[in-house]
Amino acid sequence: MADKSRPLTCKIGPSILNADLSNLEKACIQMMDSGADYLHLDVMDGHFVPNLTFGHPLVKCLRPKVPRAFFDLHMMVAEPEKWVTDMADAGADQYTFHIEATDNPLALARKIREAGMKAGIGLKPGTPVEEVLPVVEAVDMVLVMTVEPGFGGQAFMADMMAKVEFLRRSFPHLDIEVDGGVGPATIDACAKAGANMIVSGSAVVKANDPRAVISQLRNSVVKEL
């Protein structure tokens, strides 16, 4: 039976990392029209992760193209403090930094909220979940990575679900997001563990029918809960 203290649905946020980057406007509109609850934007700087994507100028260009979309930024960058104001000005809604990338997560979470965004904190697969405990009360969301950050299309690490279960048990009302290798075959494990924000990249953006996959993901979660 579903635990009534848990959120009863999951939000589905496609990651556009593996979309056609030459036409991101089209990809974002397609995801929203296909039933996405939010858009997950992967910002990579080539330092924190061995890959490079985009920054605040692109987020600013996308903002008016999908005015109602919630922009969930996953900042895979070595200096997350540096981009808070620019990303807020560009129209980001949530700013998730990595605990491994800062010495002062509490101050950074405060700065993000003062800039008018929700604050998220992410942890890589090798980082013990206990490390986020001193910061959880200061953030809106914890992002549990289920692949090594840097690339889409990797295999889901099922053993990360223990982190999600621990966080859900400890913080019934916290937003908990999972990211990496999540699709129809792996979403049930995430929902069962207690995640309520689901990032799905290649499974959705590379599908012939993204609407059908998003719907499949959503229905799977409802069934599971």
Ligand SMILES: O=C(CO)[C@@H](O)[C@H](O)COP(=O)(O)O
């Ligand atoms: O942050 C990342 C990778 O670093 C993710 O957002 C991936 O881009 C998700 O893609 P799939 O693993 O679902 O293909």
